[in-house]
Amino acid sequence: MGFFDKLFGRQQEEETTMTNLNIGIVLGSTREGRVSPQVGAWVKELADKRGDANYTIIDIADYKLPLLGEGEATGAVAWSEIIAKQDGFVFIVQEYNHSITGALKNALDYLREEWNNKAAGIVSYGSVGGARATEHLRGILGELLVADVRVHPALSLFTDFENYTEFKPAEVQANSVNEMLDQVIPWSTALKTIRQ
Template identity: 35%
Template sequence: MITKPHIAIVVGSTRPGRYADKPAGWMLKQTQARDDIEAELVDLRDHPMPFFDEKGPLTSTPSENPEALRWQKTLARYDGFVFVVAEYNSSITGVLKNALDQAYKEWGRKPFTAIGYGGAGAARAIEHLRQITSALQMVSTAATVNIGGADFMSTSPMGANKPIEDVEAHLQGKAKSALDELVWWAHATMAAKAAEASQRRGPNELAA
């Protein structure tokens, strides 16, 4: 039996009045309409971590901060991620960057996609996200979902504040492509990690 990838939809903004809840909830609905994925929301508001202040890099020094350890334990449950990305000054939010920095092996060799929003659909922020996550040994999908221009203004509190469903016809094709890729990469990385674990155990242990 093929295991469904367990995916976290990471809400990458914590400010009051954020727009992020709309795309996060909409993306969750897109996953729930599929039978090849299990997803849930992971809100950075529920993980109030300090700015990274550990004694060394997480590649070699274990975290000591209890909130960081709780965050790492949360991430370890997932096979891949959907990041909900706001664009701040052509990059991702500070709270999302800090959340990325607060773990290492829990991100590694796992895929992600993104749904971004803003005037340019957070295209620049998502590209920066790809640069950051490459250092964490993550795999990015080619397709992402971008809510920009008139679609963003019509659904944003800064504009008409309409439901995101009013523009979903413009988004669903990209969402399907992004999730299709995410599922493919999740299965590929899950299989590779399982094979690697089997090799480490060795034939004698497997036969026991």
């Protein structure tokens, strides 16, 4: 391979890394009967249409993380690996007693560097759109050096779900998800440069 081929090849590689962002869509709840998989699948469908990143659903329940420091955390290595791979996140957040779930807090506590210097958006739901849980999460993300964006799709248990369990989002919510991703993508791209 000649000098220019090498140079061109390298440029191409760099371009791919710049545009091929990995964004993890993290499901925050783990209880039986949870609605978070429906919300996560909807966000992924909207996100995939954009073609601006590799979007992956990350289900905390798959990693079977015991409370930090209690029991054998057999899934901890895989948890670390999947989070390390991401350039940014969309947290699917449900409100439990005016905050985030214990499962999400525990999963966040497991790692540090893997979260650092990355961006995130939050899609939440609850009786008031999961607003109180979201504000708690923003404080936690600050400590983990995760830059959370301003636009926040907030889904109502009363108007975006049927019988509080069947997810039927109002049409306008899709715009909100796209506006949130319009902020997550450039921030994830920018923060990638300071991790290299």
